[in-house]
Amino acid sequence: MTYLRGFLPWITFSVLSTVGWQWGAAAALAGSVLLLLSGRRRGTGSDAQILDFGTIAYFTALTAFAFADPHSPLQTYDGALSSAWLAMIAWSSLAVRRPFTLGIARQRTAPEVWDTPLFRRTNVVITLVWTVSFSYAAAAGYLCDAHHAAGLLKAANQAVGFGVPACFTHWYSARVRARRTTAGRLVPSAEL
Secondary structure, X not given: OHHXXXXXXXXXXXXXXOOOHHHHHHHHHHHHHHHHHHHHHOOOOHHHOHHHHXXXXXXXXXXXXXXXXXXXXXXXXXXXXXXXXXXXXXXXXXXXXXXXXXXXXXXXXXHHHOOOHHHXXXXXXXXXXXXXXXXXXXXXXHHHHHOOOOHHHHHHXXXXXXXXXXXXXXXXXXXXXXXXXXXXXXXXXXXX
C-alpha cells in the first residue's frame, strides 16, 4: 500500500480545501515536495516518481492561482480538475509506453523480471485501470459540481475513483504472482 503515500497531497488538499482552497493547495504542494525529497533520500528513481513530479506541477500552479484569485469560480471544480490532472498524467504515461506504475513496481521486484513481457503487460493493465478510474472521477466530479450534488455523493465518487484501482492493483498483482508461482517461474511482483 505504499503507493497510496503518493496520494497523500491530494487527500490533504481535499480535506484542507474545506477551510480555503488556497491553503489546501499550499499544504498539498508542501507535502508533495516533502514526499519527493523523502523518496530521493531513500534512493527512489525518477521513473517511480512520475506522479510526484506531476503533483508538484499541479499544486504549484493551483497554489499560485488560488492565492491570486481566492474567490474564483474555478474553485467549484477543484476536485474534478485534480482527477483530470491525474488522468492526464496516467494517459500520457501509457501513450509514451512508460506506464506510471512501472517504476513503482520495479522497487518491489527483482531486476531480472523488469524486461519480461508479463511484467510490462501487468503494469500496463494496472496503469490502465488507474487511468480509467481517474478519468471516471474527473467526469463524475465535474457532473457533481455542475449539478451542485451533495458532499456525500462527491465523497463517494472520490472513494470509487481511488478505491477501485487500489483494490484492483492488490488483487491483480496477487493473481499474476499466483499464476507465475503455479507455473514454477520467477514471480514478478507488479504491486505498486
